[in-house]
Amino acid sequence: MESLDILKIAVKAADSKKGREIRVIKIRDISVLADYFVFVSGDSNTQTKAIADEIEFKLTEGGERPDHIEGRSSGWICIDCASVVIHVFHKEQRQYYRLERLWEDGEEINAEELLNA
Secondary structure, three states, X not given: OOHHHHHHHHHHHXXXXXXXXXXXXXXXXXXXXXXXXXXXXXXOHHHHHHHHHHHHHHHHHOOOOOOEEEOOOOOEEEEEOOOEEEEEEEHHHHHHHOHXXXXXXXXXXXXXXXXXO
């Protein structure tokens, strides 16, 4: 599966579970870690887990099994699909770590366009 397909599935799955502040950054040109990073927030640990579970379910349903999932019992769940890395944060953890600021040089991708694709 192409990274753009993974990206669309992940963003739509996060949105379906009421994920907040979905942000997509294309890092392909500035890093070898991945093509895209996705950041999404939940209001509670239960919601962050539900978002992560839905992303994993939809990816698997589409034929893409995540390489690794880390942090299921914390406020920051990382879903690694090699070309796309999805960060599902409890809103307080996201504010604390401010991970997006490390990737400011990346290209911002409009998440709304992905939802409508």
